[in-house]
Amino acid sequence: MARTPYRPEGIDDAFSTGESSSARPDGSAPAPAARPTAPAIGVRGMLRWMWRQLTSMRVALLLLMLLAVAAVPGSVLPQTSQDAAAVAAYLVDHPTTGPWLEAAGFFDVYSSVWFSAIYLLLFVSLVGCILPRTAAHWRALRGRPPRTPRRFARFPAQATGTSSAAPEAVADAAVLHLRGRRRVLPIFRVERGEEPATANRPATATVAAERGYLRESGNLLFHLALLGLLVSVATGQMLHYRGQAILVEERGFGNSVVDYDTFENGALFDPTSLEAFTMTLDRFESEFDAVGTPRDFTAYVTVTEPGGEPTSETIKVNHPLDAGDAKIYLQGNGYAPDVTVRDADGEVAFAGPVPFIPEDQVYTSRGVIKVPDVSPGLEQIGFVGYLLPTAVMEDGGARSVYPQPGNPQLVLDVYTGDLGLDEGVPQNVYSLDTDDMTPSTEEDGTPTTIVLGVGDTVNLPDGGSITFEDLPRYVALDLRHDPALGFILTFSLLALGGLAVSLFTPRRRVWLRTWAEDGRTVVEVAGLARHDDAGLQGQVDDLLADLPGIGAGDGDTSSDDTSSDDTTTNGEADGPAPRKADR
Structure with a gap:
């Protein structure tokens, strides 16, 4: 008689039609089976x-x-x-x-x-x-270590031995060893236990220990510090301000938004919160070696805090000055030729120092002089060219050979027309838009190039004149205020510390079982690591060697290359590893 294969209840062959193969008791055709309907997930x-x-x-x-x-x-x-x-x-x-x-x-x-x-x-x-x-x-953290498994043979780290001490004394010594005798905080969480006698084994004393929860603590600390960094950066971006200002020798600066050349701030920054200190650049000193390599830059300034007396301070590269609630950094330096421009009517159309931006190691500096305030009916004037601190005239032109002012020369091209300042479009003060301007030319039609030394005055082709009065120095200052910098540093250090703890803290479990047998005390030790742990066997061996009554050569250790992540629900480790030594 053919055997009907086993079929779980509720499973039939009518998959395609959805009908059951079993007939009703009355012999009628079976009703179509209801198709399964997935429950609605709903909004929640x-x-x-x-x-x-x-x-x-x-x-x-x-x-x-x-x-x-x-x-x-x-x-x-x-x-x-x-x-x-x-x-x-x-x-x-x-x-x-x-x-x-x-x-x-x-x-x-x-x-x-x-x-x-x-x-x-x-x-x-x-x-x-x-x-x-x-x-x-x-x-x-508040839980108990996992109970001692019944068999140790399947663990990756094992050790066995005999002791002359009583099983209770051996277990108590193991507890002291695992907790750490001289440590304020215990190394392992330890639980001392007893197992009743069975048919195959007498009553035993057990120790279950676990360490490595600090690994997860470090991981959480890292993520909390990362969260703190996000909050700190966001807070700093909303409350910070940063401004740049160019300060010429013997000229002053006030800590207000209008005195900055460029200024940016966070969405929640209040301009009235700026501390109203003032600062004057008394002089700027620079040192170069014989070939022009910079050695030192020092800005000597006078700072006056609100309600305080003027104090003399210095600003160096990487040595900022604390003034008000901001740090002031020395970002750059250069020359600001002091020029006076007169229009064709002899009126002073422009007067003052103009910063030129250095472009090479010998401070060949490029700059622009814009003269919009000329007499009515006259065209605006623009100058673009170079400052040569130590100029040497050659057949092909002039060049600078040293950054210090040995023979300063201004070499300028002249343009007249519309500077484009009245169109409402912001312009870079260090560039000249010549689309609506015409270069000045000599009588022979060649472009006009003006060369001036300090104290020289040159007449312009279209009328007027320009005078090179003096050559003061300037410094480019960067003022920054970010109230979250201290928090950012703190959370960064906490993140690094948490990451280090998370990476280098081993996660280990160690168990010990000891009992009396034939007039001796048998000791078994086993260890399990969360991941690959080269020091696990050493931990087990150290524990066995530190127990009382363990003589030289009494311990027998064994290990296996395979490891398991955890114990099973019945207390035994996964992953078979044959035992290499018997009691």
């Missing part, structure tokens, strides 16, 4: 699923990478908060893509809606990931 279930996805580590890493990608346009495209003139020029040069980028916030990336959304989602993801893990870790 959908929200729970979305929250679990958002707080997963995979999404957190994805958001972190997305934040890095979103920050790229802020370093590639000009930003309004840093250089409004560059943004305006970009819009003029790119009339098609520029307005689209501006509407999408690519010229103000770090305060745009989409960048803030990524930042906030990353913040929420970290919070939702850290809180459950912290609660679980707290429960684990």
Whole structure:
């Protein structure tokens, strides 16, 4: 008689039609089986699923990478908060893509809606990931070590031996060894236990110990510090300010927004919170060797705090000055030729020092002089050219051979026309837009080039004159205030410390069982690591060697290359490893 194969209850052959193969008792055709219907997840279930996805580590890493990608346009495209003139020029040069980028916030990336959304989602993801893990870790810290498994033969690290001491004394000594005799904080969490006698074994004393929860503590500390870094950076960006100012010798500067050449601040910054100190550049000294290599730069300044007396201070490279609530850094230096320009009517149209930007090691400096205030009816004047601190005249022209002012010369080209200052478009003070200007020429039609030494006056071809009065120095100062810098440093150190603890703290479990047999005390020790741990066998051997009554050569150790992540629910380790030594 053929045997009917075993079929679980409720399973039949009518998969395609959905009908049961079993007939009804009355012989009629079976009714079609009802198709399974998945339960509706509902709004609450959908929200729970979305929250679990958002707080997963995979999404957190994805958001972190997305934040890095979103920050790229802020370093590639000009930003309004840093250089409004560059943004305006970009819009003029790119009339098609520029307005689209501006509407999408690519010229103000770090305060745009989409960048803030990524930042906030990353913040929420970290919070939702850290809180459950912290609660679980707290429960684990208060829990008991896992009970002693029945068999030690399957563990990767083992040791056996005999002792002349009583089993209770051996177990008590193992507890002291694992906790650490001279440590304020115990190395292992230890639990001392007893097992009743069985048919195959007498009553035994057991020790269960576990260490390595500090590894998870370090991991949580790292993530909490990362969360603190996000909060600190966001707070600093909202409350910070940063400004650049060029200060010429014997001229002063006041800590107010209008006195900065460029100024950027956070969304929550209050301009009235600036401490109203003043600073004057008394002199600037620079040192160079014989070939022009810089040795030292020192700015001597006088600082007056509100309600205080003037004090003399110095600013050096990498040695900022603390004034008010800001740090003042020496970012650069150069020459600011003091010139006087008169128009064709003999009126002073411009007078004062003009900073020139160094372009090489010998301080060949390029600059622009714009003269918009000429007499009515006259064209505006623009000069563009170079300052040569130590000029040497050659057949092909002139060049500078040393950064210190040995023979300073101004070499300028002259333009007349419309400087474009009245069009409402921001301009760079160090460049001259010559689209609506005409170069001045000599009588023979060649472009006019003016060469001036200190104290020289040269008449302009279209009328007027220019005088090179003096050559003072200037310094470029960078003033920064960020109230979150201390917190950023603290959380950075905590993150590094937590990461180090998480990486270098071993996660280990050690068990000991000892009992009396034939007039001797038998000791078994086993160890298990969370991951590959080269020091696990050494830990087991040290424990056995430190027990009382263990003589030289009495211990027998064995280990296996395979390891297991945890014990099973019945207290035994996974992964077979044959025992190499019997009791």
